[in-house]
Amino acid sequence: MKHHAISVQDLNLYYGDKHALKDIKIDIEEKSVTALIGPSGCGKSTFLRTLNRMNDLISGVKISGVINVHDQNIYDNEVEVEMLRKQIGMVFQAPNPFPKSIYDNVAYGPRIHGMRNKNELDQIVEKSLRGAALWDEVKDRLKDRATGLSGGQQQRLCIARALAVEPEILLMDEPTSALDPISTAKIEELVQELKQNYTIVIVTHNMQQAARISDKTAFFLNGDLIEYNDTDTLFSNPEDQKTEDYITGRFG
């Protein structure tokens, strides 16, 4: 039995009057891949963003409930969001590199968290880019603009950038939806490697992808968590009729 990296209880979220997450209760296992699936607008991104408090940035959001990471409620008043987000990194749907060099993109995180030493920075940049399977492609042009990379390379750069601050948990919101099949395959492979050291929560619209890469899968619908189970079980033998309808493509 693995440890719980994240434990969510009675989570409710409102955008103004809209009840976007309803009484969510879920435990996410350490060093595993958890996939979030469900039709568009069901609250997958919203849920993912509650895990590192990115929703704090949106005005008019009300959140109640408890999210424990290492037995500490991240919505406690004394939590410093910046430290939390350092621990819980995020990769977004569309690649969003900074308009800086490849090197500066990866070094940005360590720098804001106080690293100044050039040697150490060089090492972190190399390690992170290797970790994101991008090093060989960019090692000779670290000073080039990141925006000149291909979409798939940019997304792996964003992963490297997230790895550079050494998070424990990595949140990925449809990281391959803007990519071609080859880049997608690379990132899926990467996720498999990363799970040895990181806890990964990944949103995906692609059910084959969820089945391929995740250990557990959570199915959301209209802000409810309908079913959460081992990926194999959920796809082969869903308990809820709604899950079965969704994964067999009958709606959504």
Add this chain to the structure above:
Amino acid sequence: MSQSNRFKRKKTFRNTLEGMIPKILLACAFLSIITTFAIIFTLLSETVSFFQEVPFLSFITGTEWTALFSEAQQQFGILPLVAGTLLITVGAAIVAIPVGLASAIYLSEFAPERVRKVLKPVLEVLAGIPTIVYGYFAITVITPMLRFFMPELNFFNALSASIAVGIMIIPMIASLSEDAMRAVPDHIREAAYGLGSTRLEVALKIVLPAALSGVIASFVLALSRAIGETMIVTIAAGATPNLTANPTETVQTMTAFMVQAASGDISFQSIVYKSIYAVGMTLFVFTLVMNLMAQWIARRFREEY
């Protein structure tokens, strides 16, 4: 009507208008180009005839500007006017760049939407205040306040005028820089927040560099206005050409001289009249160099998103 003529162009009003529009637009564009050339031509020809009487070298290295004295005592050394202009412009930059940039950062990255909705139009109204108002503001408010701390300060002084010019261009810097910063896409900010950045770090390390070319453009536009500003300096800085770097003294800028000379009683053939154009040409060179420098800086540091 035969079938084969179905798509033949007919002489409708719509088609005629469509054919004429590019010509009308071209004519309009031409008008402004011609005007520009006409201005440069006049400027050049009067400047050339000025330099037939005054050696170029003594103009650009001379330390006395006494154009309005009697002919025997006339000296045309531009340096005092350049010094006056630079003193005002540098002073205005010292006032306006930090305040304008800070306002832009606040409005773009920190202000709640409600506050921004009120402040932004206010800034734009401020930018429309006639400069003569700032001139009187300088001598009725700023100068007396400065003299409270510095009793020996001249009544007409570069300091007061440069502060007023600085205040005048703050809204321009704030508003244009804010536009440039707001144009930076949100997904880049999200990436930075996701790595654990504070608001200030996002503003200074991500948004500002990404918006740098627009921000620098705002500085240049604003400082070009400061260099060319006439009313405020005529009212508050005095009318004594003075080669000095001391802002508490009375100075005269290039534009202030041009106004003073043009409003005096001078003949079209006189050398004073021609000197107005030579000073105007110098001013033109100044703003041109500034624009070129700004373009270079903007290109050098551009971060494209």
